[in-house]
Amino acid sequence: MVNPSVCAMKGDMEYAEMAAKRLFVLEPLNAGTYIMLSNMYATCGRWEDMASVRSLMKSKNVKKFAAYSWIEIDNEVHKFVAEDASHPQTEIMFEELRRLIKKLQEAGFMPDTKLILHNVVENEKLASICYHSEKLILAFGLIKKPQGTTPIRIMKNIHVCGDCHQFMKLVSRIIARPIMLSDSNIFHHFIDGSCSCKD
Structure with a gap:
């Protein structure tokens, strides 16, 4: 059977719809x-079709699960959702993340706001994508373990988005440190600007 996640990566709507219906x-x-x-x-701007699928989901009482990432540091697990401001070290974590984003932007990286699939203005999309849970976890890991060459190990309960994947690749080069991210589909090992999944 056709896997809708493969169709999503290739942008093949015909097969995605066929696989989803099955x-x-x-x-x-x-x-x-x-x-x-x-x-x-x-992604295609088909907002009515998107609303129709969400309505079908609601009518069947299908529950959407929250996306989150976690990291273990000194035998303690820290868990974050996107834009999470609940941690006691939120301010320094956000500061570290802003520092990383600035360094990447100086190197030419711009967050891919096309991946924000809500009909909102551009600056809201930018704010949203910059604070995904895996980016927050990475910043937190770098605060807690700033030195050394040991990898930062991150877990995520759903598939990592394309923007976060690109972000991790570039950060691994800038900080000269491996990042390991295991999501719901695959294990990613980011070293010196490339990923073991071959994109």
């Missing part, structure tokens, strides 16, 4: 299929 029958309560199809519609 999965709606096989796994009617799997939120991932609804979300992926909805996100593909949003």
